[in-house]
Amino acid sequence: MLSIICCSKNINQLENWKANVKETVGCNYEIILIDNSTNKYSIFSAYNEGEKQAKGNLLCFVHEDVMFISKDWGVVVENLFAEHKKMGLLGVVGGHVLPDTPCYYGDTQVLSGRIIDNNNKEHLMELYNSDAICDVVVVDGVWFCVRKDLFNRIHFDESFSGFHLYDMDICMQVLQSGYDVKITKQIILQHFFKGVNNPKMLMKNITVFYKKWQQYFPLLKGINMEEKYLSLIKASCSNYMTARQLFINYLHVYNSFDYKLGKFLTKPYKICRYYINKLNKTKHN
Secondary structure, eight states: OEEEEEEESOGGGOHHHHHHHHHHOOSOEEEEEEEOTTOOOOHHHHHHHHHHHOOSSEEEEEOTTEEEOSTTHHHHHHHHHHHOTTEEEEESEEESEEOSSOOOGGGGOOEEEEEEOTTSOEEEEOSSOOSSEEEOSEEOTTEEEEEGGGGGTOOOOTTSOTTSSHHHHHHHHHHHTTOEEEEESSOOEEEOOOOOOOHHHHHHHHHHHHHHHGGGOSEEOSSOOOHHHHHHHHHHHHHHHHHHHHHHHHHHHHTSHHHHHHHHHHHHHHHHHHHHHHHHHHHHO
């Protein structure tokens, strides 16, 4: 049986989502909804709570803003886990490499998978691996399934905060437990919203993640890549991280009390300058 676990801000508005699961899953399942309307949980603690309640042998963690396109996707999941005995975790989009410089997996652009976005545009990523199922280092957290019995040795690490990097961290735990992490292009879903990106929390969790797993990087799965290309990816990821930090610094200054006070105090001056310039133009005309 599949246990489908979802953390939701408003579980009372998930009727369409539940109906879609019922119409498409094609196998025995249960739905476990974690009510996060009061922000009681981080995604880490919410998914740990869902895992405790789950009765299925396969746990599917999924966002609430997802619609399944593939019919009988649950049957596909069960068959793939039965066929690939050493597969511990399965997703639909993932990254083949994590460099030894801190980054988010998407920064590498070395990705495989298949997904439809909220503009009905299908993204088929098979530049690096065109197989229907392939190994990756990490998957995207929009949807992934894990063997229930693995939770005897893994868990969603609540030393992280918020809603970023739970997917990357659980993938590393699965890999270090001796199991494979894979993605499949046989299951198609549509993701309607990419979520609220909190750059400051993202940067914090990236720092925690790399401090925890640094000894295992660089790490590649499902592809072969020359050292020179790894160096390029590393440089690109460094640029992404620098850009994020500059943006965070900008937001900090823009939202600071001193900046807002300065804008308030200079407003009368700007108003005066406006009317002085207007009077000067009138005189010259």
